[in-house]
Amino acid sequence: MPDVLSHDLIIFGAGLAGLRAAIEASRVAQGKIDIAVVTKNQMMRAHSVAAEGGTAAMMRPEDGDSFELHAWDTVKGSDFLADQDVVDLFVHTMPSEILQLDHWGIPWTRREDGRIAQRPFGGHSYPRAVLAADKTGFFELQTLYDTLLKYNNATHYNEHFVTSILVENNEFRGLTVIDMTTGQFKLIRGKALIIASGGGGTLYGFTTYSQTVTGDGMALAYRAGIPLEDMEFLQFHPTGLVPSGILITEACRGEGGYLLNNKGERFMIKYAPSKIELAPRDMISRSEMIEIEEGRGFKGPRGLDYIHLDLRHLGADRINEALPLIREVCIEFNDLDPIKEPIPCRPVAHYSMGGIETDITGATRVKGVWAAGEAACVSLHGANRLGSNSTAECLVWGKVTGGESARYVREISHFPAVSENAIEAERKRIFEGLLSKRGPENLYDIRRELRSCMDTHVGVFRTGDGLCKALQTIKELQKRYENISIADKGARYNTNLIHAIEVGNLLDLAEITVAGAVKRAESRGAHARRDFATRDDENWLKHTLALYSPEGPKLDYKPVTITTWKPVERKY
Numbered sequence: 281m282p283d284v285l286s287h288d289l290i291i292f293g294a295g296l297a298g299l300r301a302a303i304e305a306s307r308v309a310q311g312k313i314d315i316a317v318v319t320k321n322q323m324m325r326a327h328s329v330a331a332e333g334g335t336a337a338m339m340r341p342e343d344g345d346s347f348e349l350h351a352w353d354t355v356k357g358s359d360f361l362a363d364q365d366v367v368d369l370f371v372h373t374m375p376s377e378i379l380q381l382d383h384w385g386i387p388w389t390r391r392e393d394g395r396i397a398q399r400p401f402g403g404h405s406y407p408r409a410v411l412a413a414d415k416t417g418f419f420e421l422q423t424l425y426d427t428l429l430k431y432n433n434a435t436h437y438n439e440h441f442v443t444s445i446l447v448e449n450n451e452f453r454g455l456t457v458i459d460m461t462t463g464q465f466k467l468i469r470g471k472a473l474i475i476a477s478g479g480g481g482t483l484y485g486f487t488t489y490s491q492t493v494t495g496d497g498m499a500l501a502y503r504a505g506i507p508l509e510d511m512e513f514l515q516f517h518p519t520g521l522v523p524s525g526i527l528i529t530e531a532c533r534g535e536g537g538y539l540l541n542n543k544g545e546r547f548m549i550k551y552a553p554s555k556i557e558l559a560p561r562d563m564i565s566r567s568e569m570i571e572i573e574e575g576r577g578f579k580g581p582r583g584l585d586y587i588h589l590d591l592r593h594l595g596a597d598r599i600n601e602a603l604p605l606i607r608e609v610c611i612e613f614n615d616l617d618p619i620k621e622p623i624p625c626r627p628v629a630h631y632s633m634g635g636i637e638t639d640i641t642g643a644t645r646v647k648g649v650w651a652a653g654e655a656a657c658v659s660l661h662g663a664n665r666l667g668s669n670s671t672a673e674c675l676v677w678g679k680v681t682g683g684e685s686a687r688y689v690r691e692i693s694h695f696p697a698v699s700e701n702a703i704e705a706e707r708k709r710i711f712e713g714l715l716s717k718r719g720p721e722n723l724y725d726i727r728r729e730l731r732s733c734m735d736t737h738v739g740v741f742r743t744g745d746g747l748c749k750a751l752q753t754i755k756e757l758q759k760r761y762e763n764i765s766i767a768d769k770g771a772r773y774n775t776n777l778i779h780a781i782e783v784g785n786l787l788d789l790a791e792i793t794v795a796g797a798v799k800r801a802e803s804r805g806a807h808a809r810r811d812f813a814t815r816d817d818e819n820w821l822k823h824t825l826a827l828y829s830p831e832g833p834k835l836d837y838k839p840v841t842i843t844t845w846k847p848v849e850r851k852y
């Protein structure tokens with residue numbers, strides 16, 4: 281038997297969603313439940329730390345903003361695939377989250393009159409992104425982490441890699457983890473679980489995400505019998521820095537930056553005349569690709585042709601005050617000062633709209649399991665997320681799932697039993713199966729080829745032929761993955777083994793993403809099919825569900841919740 285640890289509530293992930301959940305669970309239970317927060321890197325190294333531009337909330341009703349307007353922007357932005365009851369809960373909860381963080385000490389950027397500042401973001405009809413310069417995620421995560429330290433009922437498991445979610449009789453039993461510092465295999469028993477493990481951005485080669493964002497929680501939930509929802513909707517952000525893919529925040533356009541083609545034209549005027557550079561991301565990304573494909577882009581390295589993001593007219597003072605990180609990144613990585621030169625950008629894989637299916641409270645179909653943040657699909661973003669709605673989502677459903685799970689845990693007197701067979705099967709899968717592999721295939725070649733396949737065939741524009749090719753390639757890569765070799769047989773910090781597990785997860789997620797995309801014969805939000813160029817509400821106003829089977833995902837569908845707004849043509 282492995283080492284066995286027990287905690288009432290386990291939080292899988294220490295990003296904005298996980299930390300917000302931990303605080304709320306502690307508060308609701310008045311410190312009387314025992315919480316584990318598990319992360320594969322260090323606290324404060326979750327990818328949330330990279331969030332730049334802002335967090336959306338309706339803060340100024342006296343100045344023309346309203347809950348209805350935020351909700352409408354989100355629903356229209358989602359290309360009508362968002363569940364409208366979810367959107368309603370979201371917009372009404374956010375203002376108090378902004379004030380809560382303020383009370384916990386976050387240094388929100390202020391207006392001249394001392395009130396919390398807000399900046400414009402794409403697809404929003406009011407400047408509603410609350411910000412801390414262009415380091416919003418860093419300050420949010422730091423504030424939540426500091427606040428969590430005030431409670432002494434949470435144990436932090438840094439560098440513990442979760443390998444499986446144990447479910448029996450449709451009820452949560454525990455997690456298996458590898459303590460990366462020692463290589464030890466452990467069981468963490470629990471009464472309840474919140475999966476807050478982030479997105480799967482590194483399915484792609486050209487991405488804003490770090491190598492740690494590998495969709496583990498989504499893949500593990502899927503294998504544990506929880507469906508994944510709407511995985512074909514992957515957001516491409518319009519301004520990834522060429523050639524690295526580092527995010528150049530939408531706040532640059534919120535502050536007044538222009539997108540220019542090689543003729544010096546603000547090309548967005550023709551695609552979205554009322555919003556121009558502040559149209560939603562799916563629309564701008566498609567427009568950029570059209571400009572590039574029709575010869576109005578700039579030649580970039582490795583096929584990464586680009587357009588220009590021009591900030592020069594904002595002037596040095598504005599850039600230094602509002603976008604200091606962006607200036608630093610451009611200087612450090614491209615030897616380019618945006619005060620003097622335009623920034624080379626193109627669409628970049630950025631955000632998973634899909635994820636673990638939950639209801640409006642973040643509960644999954646498995647008793648005792650909730651999901652929150654980018655790992656989850658509570659159906660807030662539908663087919664296209666609006667910028668600054670994601671960090672906000674993490675706060676809202678961190679709070680909701682933390683409260684729900686704490687109340688649930690307090691009703692349960694004993695830890696549900698975990699079958700020894702299940703634990704042993706997982707130990708064998710990793711330490712006798714994966715770790716002992718000495719096959720001819722190179723893990724890193726497989727990862728590279730997977731990413732190149734996704735970049736090529738499952739990008740901003742898709743076709744049925746390309747998607748079928750991608751599915752075939754993914755299936756071949758899955759076969760080759762069976763014959764990899766793990767060169768490092770050591771116990772401590774065996775990153776070779778960890779990468780192998782992550783690649784296994786990515787392969788499953790790629791298969792699910794593409795399977796859903798092949799079937800969805802329409803264009804909606806971030807899923808733009810050249811062979812089905814328009815939205816088809818009659819046949820496709822529905823969510824995709826992918827259910828696990830050993831042969832591959834089985835697809836099912838469920839209706840979208842429409843309470844207020846019927847779908848209309850989406851124009852900006």
Ligand SMILES: Cc1cc2nc3c(=O)[nH]c(=O)nc-3n(C[C@H](O)[C@H](O)[C@H](O)COP(=O)(O)OP(=O)(O)OC[C@H]3O[C@@H](n4cnc5c(N)ncnc54)[C@H](O)[C@@H]3O)c2cc1C
Nearest residue numbers: 293294295297320328332333334442478653654668670671
């Ligand atoms: C560069 C960048 C800028 C962004 N800017 C904005 C912005 O301005 N506004 C906005 O609203 N959104 C923004 N986003 C999106 C937003 O930041 C993310 O969607 C959000 O922060 C995700 O938070 P999370 O808590 O769900 O996951 P994460 O912050 O990714 O945390 C996931 C956690 O799960 C842990 N984990 C994962 N797998 C395992 C495993 N196998 N075992 C153990 N632990 C594991 C990780 O270690 C981590 O602690 C940005 C995204 C990027 C990439």
